[in-house]
Amino acid sequence: MDNAIAALQHDRDRLGRSSTAERVADVLRERIAEGLFVPGQRLSEETIGVALGVSRNTLREAFRLLGHERLLEHRLNRGVFVRVLSVEDVADVYRVRRVIECAAVRHSGNAGPQALALIGEAVEEATRAAAEGRWQDVGTANIRFHQMLAALNGSARLDETMRQLLAELRLVFHVMKNPRAFHEPFVARNLRLLELMRAGHAAEAERELESYLDDAEELLVKAYIPEP
Amino acid sequence: MDNAIAALQHDRDRLGRSSTAERVADVLRERIAEGLFVPGQRLSEETIGVALGVSRNTLREAFRLLGHERLLEHRLNRGVFVRVLSVEDVADVYRVRRVIECAAVRHSGNAGPQALALIGEAVEEATRAAAEGRWQDVGTANIRFHQMLAALNGSARLDETMRQLLAELRLVFHVMKNPRAFHEPFVARNLRLLELMRAGHAAEAERELESYLDDAEELLVKAYIPEP
DNA sequence: TATTGTCGAATTGTTGAACAATCCTTACGT
């Protein structure tokens, strides 16, 4: 009985539905992630408000949320725009990734087997997609790989930070012309990384991940054509 | 001439002032930080809107910003409340701190002398305040110490994350009855940490910081009386 | 031609009023 009540607390967030502003933010976040809105594009309050059937004020609340997630950029009296990442932004994102993901790998010895299993699923999905030439899906699976990797830290806040970082990086992915060139080399390295962790070689895994991220950053910047 | 134009780009952010919603968020953030609004307290749209002389819609935009920073909590149809951190929240914040700050210390060898100087200033300020029994100021200086410590990572995003984390922790500080008991022991340890880094003993500094954070978390949870 | 000044349309920033939906309290009845 007391146990049943404790179980219910898990469903609490499913109860109180979200506000319209949050749901609008969810929709826009998804559209940005899939590249329907491209970096630099302005999001007109009028247009989007009519399209989604919400008032300008509600829409502005949603814009504030996405602005705080660095997916949108507010320019005073000029409107909100889909964020355009500079090269320095990309470098900064990778700095954070190195900190978070390396910490995860370093303590991967304490990780439960089910946590590693989730990473394994992402590796398999990426391998499958790569074999079939679905490079877009490879990118998605790769993102999930790193999300699950960061989850080894066991911190809800770090998970959320990681989510935002990867969402930012997706902004860059959609500007790239050749997704295969960027994603293909890392399928095998993801697997190697996982096996090093499974074997308990945390230190070596960390070194591998560091050079992994160095290479990824360099490759990404090279394939990226931004404005300074 | 072309050089002068490049110099102007540095002043761009000083130009376009912020919107009302952002400035309202700044004010509220400050008030929450200084404990004028206590955790659990509800912030009435009507009351605060009148007090600040802004409309409900503008105020709601500010609330969205602070909600995303985890300083406020939205409860649907019930209003916004100053966040109440659970013990699990505190544990999570310290998990993130361990990741970010330990990474900073580990690479402190690459840090420039001016970065360490900023940390030194925070140590001195804490020492001075402790000698004069200004425990509130000791807490503030201590926060700046860790902010500057995290800045060794050289990442704007990590700086911002650290800012938010410490703002969350401040929520707990204001519920504590005995600030001295919590802050006093760490003044000396801050200094020791700095000296280890100055001497280039990064590895030992990292070990010291880990036990530092373990102790701080335990002490904080013990002195904290939250609801589950 | 190139630069500057001016005007008007379009969009944002912000407000205030309005209404439905929801929550909270209180009183009531069993």
Added chain:
DNA sequence: ACGTAAGGATTGTTCAACAATTCGACAATA
């Protein structure tokens, strides 16, 4: 003590309005 009904209060959301600002076009000037 318990459930219920009524009510007032607050939030969620929309709408209309206005000032302020930006942007583009066009004319004026050198």
